[in-house]
Amino acid sequence: MRQFLLAVAVGVALVGCDNKPEAGTKPPPSGGGEMAAQPKDSGKTAEPAKAVAKHPWGSFKKGSFVKTKSVMDMETPKMKTETTTTQTLKDLTADEAIIESEMVMANVPPQKSEMKIPLKAPEGKAAEGPKPKTGSEEIEVAGKKLKCTWTETESEANGVKSVTKVWQSDDVPGHMAKMVMKNPTMTMTTEVVDFASK
Numbered sequence: 001m002r003q004f005l006l007a008v009a010v011g012v013a014l015v016g017c018d019n020k021p022e023a024g025t026k027p028p029p030s031g032g033g034e035m036a037a038q039p040k041d042s043g044k045t046a047e048p049a050k051a052v053a054k055h056p057w058g059s060f061k062k063g064s065f066v067k068t069k070s071v072m073d074m075e076t077p078k079m080k081t082e083t084t085t086t087q088t089l090k091d092l093t094a095d096e097a098i099i100e101s102e103m104v105m106a107n108v109p110p111q112k113s114e115m116k117i118p119l120k121a122p123e124g125k126a127a128e129g130p131k132p133k134t135g136s137e138e139i140e141v142a143g144k145k146l147k148c149t150w151t152e153t154e155s156e157a158n159g160v161k162s163v164t165k166v167w168q169s170d171d172v173p174g175h176m177a178k179m180v181m182k183n184p185t186m187t188m189t190t191e192v193v194d195f196a197s198k
Contacts, residue, residue, distance in 0.1 A: 056175040057097035061198040
């Protein structure tokens with residue numbers, strides 16, 4: 001159960017931290033083309049606008065939601081769990097997005113929580129470690145074909161190495177369309193099963 005909660009926390013962290021530009025990915029369709037067409041305007045005033053455009057919830061309105069289904073297969077002990085999580089944008093201010101999250105698991109009462117995600121990425125050093133792999137791919141998301149960018153990263157915790165691949169789409173609230181995390185002890189797949197943009 002501890003590993004499962006850790007995996008869920010990693011998933012939430014990835015969703016919440018998706019306001020950083022990704023190496024090797026194309027700029028978003030909205031606004032990105034204008035910056036490319038006018039390179040002289042890519043100074044200090046363009047960076048904040050790009051950060052806001054890339055925020056996973058910043059371009060959506062109240063009531064937008066995304067519902068995901070996570071399936072975790074553990075090797076030791078051998079077990080399989082399923083979790084459904086619905087994230088709804090409750091409010092959006094000039095500084096932050098307020099997200100209500102409801103997690104449902106079998107034999108466990110539904111758990112609700114609220115988190116506030118700053119619209120501006122905090123300044124800091126770039127993450128250390130191997131450079132992530134990136135690319136683009138069209139995948140099916142909640143019955144729709146969406147063009148996504150993907151990022152694959154490697155990490156290590158308590159001596160266990162994990163590989164996490166995340167597919168992202170600007171059309172999905174929160175931007176995460178799919179995530180697969182694998183290590184020698186478990187595999188967790190999270191996929192969007194429903195979403196609505198207001």
